[in-house]
Amino acid sequence: MKGRGWGFALVGLGASLLLAVLVSPFASSSPDGLERVAEDKGFISRAEEGEPAWNSSPVPDYTVPGVESESVATGLAGLVGTLGVFLVTLGIGVLIKKKGAKPGEGV
Amino acid sequence: MHIPDGFVSAPINLAAYAVSGGVCAYAVYRAKRELGERQVPLLGVTAAFVFAAQMLNFPVAGGTSGHFLGATLAAVLLGPWNACLIMAIVLGMQCLGFADGGLTALGTNVFNMGIVASLGSYLLFVGIKRILPEGKSGFLVSVAVASWFSVVLASAACALELATSGTSPLRVVLPAMAGVHVLIGIGEAFITTTVIAAIMASRKDLIWTLREAEP
Numbered sequence: 534m535k536g537r538g539w540g541f542a543l544v545g546l547g548a549s550l551l552l553a554v555l556v557s558p559f560a561s562s563s564p565d566g567l568e569r570v571a572e573d574k575g576f577i578s579r580a581e582e583g584e585p586a587w588n589s590s591p592v593p594d595y596t597v598p599g600v601e602s603e604s605v606a607t608g609l610a611g612l613v614g615t616l617g618v619f620l621v622t623l624g625i626g627v628l629i630k631k632k633g634a635k636p637g638e639g640v
Numbered sequence: 641m642h643i644p645d646g647f648v649s650a651p652i653n654l655a656a657y658a659v660s661g662g663v664c665a666y667a668v669y670r671a672k673r674e675l676g677e678r679q680v681p682l683l684g685v686t687a688a689f690v691f692a693a694q695m696l697n698f699p700v701a702g703g704t705s706g707h708f709l710g711a712t713l714a715a716v717l718l719g720p721w722n723a724c725l726i727m728a729i730v731l732g733m734q735c736l737g738f739a740d741g742g743l744t745a746l747g748t749n750v751f752n753m754g755i756v757a758s759l760g761s762y763l764l765f766v767g768i769k770r771i772l773p774e775g776k777s778g779f780l781v782s783v784a785v786a787s788w789f790s791v792v793l794a795s796a797a798c799a800l801e802l803a804t805s806g807t808s809p810l811r812v813v814l815p816a817m818a819g820v821h822v823l824i825g826i827g828e829a830f831i832t833t834t835v836i837a838a839i840m841a842s843r844k845d846l847i848w849t850l851r852e853a854e855p
Contacts, residue, residue: 538682541681541846542681542682545686545688546685546688549689552696553691557696560695560697561699563704563705565641565705565707566795567795570813570817574812574813576802579807580644585644585739586645586742586744587735587739590738591737595738607695614691614733618690618733619685619688621687621729621733622686623681626679626680629668629675630677630680
């Protein structure tokens with residue numbers, strides 16, 4: 534039973550990692566919908582004024598710092614991000630189940 | 641559609657933090673009772689896929705890009721409350737780890753792209769599925785329409801917040817935001833429907849909204 538859920542998860546994780554590592558360097562770098570509207574309607578400067586509230590992101594703008602090739606830096610960001618999100622979500626899921634299970638209840 | 645610091649006023653960001661925090665707490669409560677042991681890996685992989693696919697900006701009209709959102713995919717796979725949880729985790733990690741979306745606006749981003757997109761599109765999905773003929777094509781059409789709406793609804797919520805914050809008048813920002821996201825939503829519908837169709841063909845038993853329909 535347990536194996537079946539994990540088998541799918543690992544295949545899905547593999548596919549996600551391929552997308553994040555190999556395809557992300559080819560993603561469009563044009564402004565997204567909100568950025569475009571902010572530029573066109575003249576309020577993009579509001580984001581650029583002042584320091585951001587959180588300035589300690591280890592991988593700002595999906596680019597691993599200190600890597601010369603931009604494609605590699607982006608692919609690496611995809612790798613750590615996708616794995617990180619997988620592990621954090623899994624951890625939260627396990628914690629939720631652990632605390633949610635009543636004593637003596639089969640899990 | 642990740643709102644940076646400075647776009648939305650403090651009162652709105654605070655209110656959104658409160659609402660998003662409340663909804664996430666409720667989602668955890670629901671997951672404690674309803675999340676199956678076998679759904680935990682699916683929760684993880686759905687979040688990982690949403691993160692990965694959100695990195696893949698595709699070009700839309702006029703030097704603008706859009707990317708996948710994933711709220712409807714998560715809601716169809718795991719139910720609307722788990723979808724809120726997944727989106728909150730992804731948005732939180734994007735904000736803290738990758739400087740995508742402002743920390744002051746995190747609650748607002750979770751509200752738009754997590755709660756509005758997940759719960760809104762899930763309700764639409766259920767409603768559309770009910771009026772369409774039963775079967776695979778009716779299910780997939782409901783997925784396509786709901787996922788298109790998830791992006792448009794989230795963009796409308798974002799426009800309302802920008803207008804209420806005094807950043808841009810509603811009559812300017814709402815048509816502009818909705819106009820772009822009507823196009824981005826087509827990409828959302830394409831990706832969501834393709835992934836759901838692939839899972840239906842291989843592991844139908846994993847799709848929560850399909851299991852709910854069967855007695």
